[in-house]
Amino acid sequence: MRFRKDAPPRWLRRWCPDEHVQSVAEITPERLQARGISALLLDLDNTITPWRSRQVPPEVAAWVRRMQEAGIQLCFVSNTRNIGRLQWLSEQLGVPYARGPMKPRRAMLRRALKMLGVEAQHAAIVGDQLFTDVWGGNRLGIYTIWVRPMHPREFIGTKVSRQVEKWLLRRLERYQVDENAS
Ligand SMILES: [Mg+2]
Known part of the structure; x- marks a missing residue:
């Protein structure tokens, strides 16, 4: 699902993603390259592994490899406090990580871009x-x-924000791009 990111009112726009996908497998190197995207900053918990887990599902590990083979640069940007786990996963997957203040602060993301030598x-x-x-x-x-x-x-704190996310998603849905129209 894609969104017209400039369409929602200003208060809502900050939380409007460009895309909403069911799994990372929907993100292909071809689609990224068509948008001029050559680098991905990756969240860790509940994106690449279950929360607090070291277990990367095989299909996600395969997706990471596919990105690497296609020359898409990757970097972890995680709010985790468990640096040992982050380091371990970084080594296992061959994906570097950036550290810094927690998202949504920008410093860690900026650092990741700098590490990869890529413009926003x-x-x-x-x-x-x-x-x-x-x-x-x-x-x-x-x-x-x-x-x-x-x-x-x-x-537990995330469970609370999920309720708000659900509410926001209902408001964002009206700004979906009609994929059939284009
Ligand atoms: Mg997460």
Whole structure:
């Protein structure tokens, strides 16, 4: 599902992703390249692994490899406090990570772009939360892809923001791009 990002009222626009996908597998190198995107900033929890888990589902690991083979640069941008786990997953998948203040602050995302040597207009962020991943990406002016959370288990605070996300999604749905029209 794609959105007309400039259409929602200003208060809502900051949380409007460019795309909403059911799983990362929907994101293909071809579609990214067609938009001039050569780098992905990746959220970790509930995007690449279940919350607090070191287990990367095989289809997600395959997706990461496919991106790497296609020359799409990747970097983790996670709000996790567990650096050991982040480091371990970074090594397992061959994906570097940036550190910094938590999303939606911009510093960590900027650092990731700098590490990859990529301009904001050629990058996208992929994550499962409107209030961290999408908002942070929008603040930086990068393409934002909101992915459905991999697993219902998550931080108690996140469960609360999910209710708000649901409410926002209902408001955003009217700004969907009609894919059949173009
Ligand atoms: Mg997440």
